[in-house]
Amino acid sequence: MTKIVALPAFQDNYIWAIHSLDGSHLIVVDPGTAEPVFAYLHKHKLDLTAVLITHHHWDHSGGINKQKEHYPNAAIIGPQKDNVQGLTQLVQENDTVTFDEYGLTLRVFDIPGHTLGHIAYYNDEMLFCGDTLFSCGCGRIFEGTSSQMYHSLDKLKSLPPNTLMYCGHEYTLANIAFAQTVEPNNHDLTQRKENALKLREQGLPTLPVTLATELQTNPFLRCDKPEVIQAVQKQTSLKAADPVSIFANLREWKNRT
Numbered sequence: 001m002t003k004i005v006a007l008p009a010f011q012d013n014y015i016w017a018i019h020s021l022d023g024s025h026l027i028v029v030d031p032g033t034a035e036p037v038f039a040y041l042h043k044h045k046l047d048l049t050a051v052l053i054t055h056h057h058w059d060h061s062g063g064i065n066k067q068k069e070h071y072p073n074a075a076i077i078g079p080q081k082d083n084v085q086g087l088t089q090l091v092q093e094n095d096t097v098t099f100d101e102y103g104l105t106l107r108v109f110d111i112p113g114h115t116l117g118h119i120a121y122y123n124d125e126m127l128f129c130g131d132t133l134f135s136c137g138c139g140r141i142f143e144g145t146s147s148q149m150y151h152s153l154d155k156l157k158s159l160p161p162n163t164l165m166y167c168g169h170e171y172t173l174a175n176i177a178f179a180q181t182v183e184p185n186n187h188d189l190t191q192r193k194e195n196a197l198k199l200r201e202q203g204l205p206t207l208p209v210t211l212a213t214e215l216q217t218n219p220f221l222r223c224d225k226p227e228v229i230q231a232v233q234k235q236t237s238l239k240a241a242d243p244v245s246i247f248a249n250l251r252e253w254k255n256r257t
C-alpha cells in the first residue's frame, strides 16, 4: 500500500506527498508553496522525484520555481491545456505517468470547469483531483461552463467505489453544512459529519475519502437523485429536472451561501 501524507499549506490547502516503496524518495502533488515540502524532505531525509500539478492556480503551483532550484532533477509534470509555468512534462487525457520505484502508474483525466485545462491523476486506488471535487462539494467554475464541470465530475464518478480521493483543500465541514441544507434527511451525511468532526478535533485531515462515501453524501454527485432535484427546484424555482440544469443551479445556490 502506497504511503501518502498530507502536508498542510496556507489556510486550508493540502500538498499530497507520496513515498517511494523504499522510503527514500517523494512525489508531491500541487505544491502551492515549497517550504512545507522542503521541511518534510529534510526531516525525513528524502529526495524529490517529481511534482504533479493539477491546474494553474497559484495555491497549487506556486512552489514550482523553488523546487526546480533545489531539486533540478525532479520532473515537473502538469496539464498541457492549462497555463502552468515551469513544467518539464506536459500531460493530457489518457496519458500515463509511471514511477517504478513507487510501484505507481497514474492516468490523466482532462476535467475542465474550475479551470479550462484542469486535470486529475488516478488509478484504481487513488485520485488526485485538485479543486474539481471536494469532499461533499466541488470547486467553483472559474473558467469553464456548468456543463463542462458536470461532465468532469461524471468522469470521476466512473472510478471504482473504493478509490480514495485526495482533494486540494480541507473544506469538508463547511461543505457538509451546505449539503445538509440540500438533503436534511440524508443519514449518510449525518454520519460523515460525525466522522469529520472527530478527525478535525484531533487536528487530522478529513481526507482522503472514498468515492463510495462521496456518492452517498456529495450533492454535486447526486444531481439525478429525487431529493436533490426537488430541493434545487424548490430553492431556485427551476422547472427543469435534467442533471446538468440541477447541477448548474445547485452550484449557483452554493455560491450565494
Ligand SMILES: [Zn+2]
Residues within 6 Å of the ligand: 055, 057, 060, 114, 131
Ligand atoms: Zn484552484
